[in-house]
Amino acid sequence: MHYFSQLFHYDHPWSHVVIGMWHKYPNPHCSHVVTIDVVDRSVDPQTGVIRTERILGCKQKAPIWIVKLFGGSEDAFVREISFVDPRTQNATISSVNLSLSQFATCYETIRYSPTNDGRTAFTQTAEIQSRMALWRGAADRLEGWLVQRFEQNAQLGKVGFTDVLRSMWESKEGHMHAC
Secondary structure, eight states, X not given: OEEEEEEEEESSOHHHHHHHHTTOSSOGGGTTEEEEEEEEEEEOTTTOOEEEEEEEEEEOOOOHHHHHHHOOOSEEEEEEEEEEXXXXXXXXXXXXXXXXXXXXEEEEEEEEEEOTTSOEEEEEEEEEXXXXXXXXXXXXXXXXXXXXXXXXXXXXXXXXXXHHHIIIIIHHHHHHHHO
């Protein structure tokens, strides 16, 4: 099992980041995410918590040894469930791969929470585990490749989301100040 985590601060208030998270894709830095389908969205009338379930369709260029060993294609799907709590100002996104999950799973959790200085803390963790206990050598190679790919996509996601937030809010804030 491999773990990944990162902490980052976006220079935008929590409300802007949460609105922006619905506009993260498509963006040129994360071109591997090609479709986003909302499966379900609801608001809890007691708490005001917004729950959204989405399926993300991705195109990933897998190494030849993975395709030969496991079959499959470049198409991959991820199930994502988010909870946005406007009262506590916390947003949590949990995701898991649906494709090739019989061979390996990637459980990811993202949290957005406000900081005291008006920015937003972004915490991302992932647990990547091969499910091929009988083939330890192949399992280690698969986990290694998945962690490397996850880290690359996480960095691209951070850069892409920063650009999305900048395009959504910084130009608008500049126009507001000019008026």
